[in-house]
Amino acid sequence: MKEKLLIIGASGHGKVVADIAKKMNKWENIAFLDDNLNTQSSNMEIVGETSYAFEHLREYDFFVGIGNNNIRLKIQDMLEANGASIPILIHPSAIIGEQVEINYGTVIMAGVVVNCCSKIGKGTIINTGSTIDHDNLVGDFVHISPGVHLAGAVKVGQESWLGIGSTVSNNISITHDCIVGAGAVVIKDLSEPGTYIGVPARRIING
Numbered sequence: 001m002k003e004k005l006l007i008i009g010a011s012g013h014g015k016v017v018a019d020i021a022k023k024m025n026k027w028e029n030i031a032f033l034d035d036n037l038n039t040q041s042s043n044m045e046i047v048g049e050t051s052y053a054f055e056h057l058r059e060y061d062f063f064v065g066i067g068n069n070n071i072r073l074k075i076q077d078m079l080e081a082n083g084a085s086i087p088i089l090i091h092p093s094a095i096i097g098e099q100v101e102i103n104y105g106t107v108i109m110a111g112v113v114v115n116c117c118s119k120i121g122k123g124t125i126i127n128t129g130s131t132i133d134h135d136n137l138v139g140d141f142v143h144i145s146p147g148v149h150l151a152g153a154v155k156v157g158q159e160s161w162l163g164i165g166s167t168v169s170n171n172i173s174i175t176h177d178c179i180v181g182a183g184a185v186v187i188k189d190l191s192e193p194g195t196y197i198g199v200p201a202r203r204i205i206n207g
């Protein structure tokens, strides 16, 4: 771990990520990179564009603070390929059970509960106040939005996005690249990538 952390992406999600990193008290200095130097950031400085990361790889830890799953994947993949040091960020108020595995580049936000024996991939967002119950397998570059509840033994595939307040019943598998709409309730496996909304969740045609 380095003394300085650079967060790539200074907009809304990046600001929350920076706040969590600050509360962890592990870095002397935290700043942003953003391709738009005029992005309205928090009180932390934007020190350069994303390309700056690849010129200063050995000096900093890096974290991709971008909400879009696919953009986050592309940037984290490039950082990994170049040997960057990528931490895991966990808000001090999160409750993490025994035998939980969390991979690098993942952020666990305030008020989250992850129960025993769940595994969370890399580059994933477990957003504010969500709960991941026992034996879940949450893949890489997933976004679990605020207030989502996953019951026991749920699987969520790579790059899927579960919208705010959605709920997934126990033993359900959601494949890769699914979007689950705000407030949806998933009670059957989602085996095709696509957009699913409502109670119970159903696929939007062409979605």
Ligand SMILES: CC(=O)SCCNC(=O)CCNC(=O)[C@H](O)C(C)(C)COP(=O)(O)OP(=O)(O)OC[C@H]1O[C@@H](n2cnc3c(N)ncnc32)[C@H](O)[C@@H]1OP(=O)(O)O
Binding pocket: 127, 145, 146, 162, 163, 164, 179, 180, 181, 182, 183, 184, 195, 196, 197, 198, 204
């Ligand atoms: C900290 C943070 O901010 S994290 C981010 C949190 N944000 C979210 O979770 C947003 C989740 N997004 C959604 O729920 C979106 O509505 C999506 C992705 C499901 C669909 O978005 P789009 O593809 O743009 O669909 P669009 O808005 O055109 O709606 C299509 C139809 O589905 C309906 N619909 C859309 N979302 C939902 C929903 N969540 N529940 C029920 N119906 C919905 C619309 O009313 C519309 O119906 P109509 O054709 O009868 O008028």
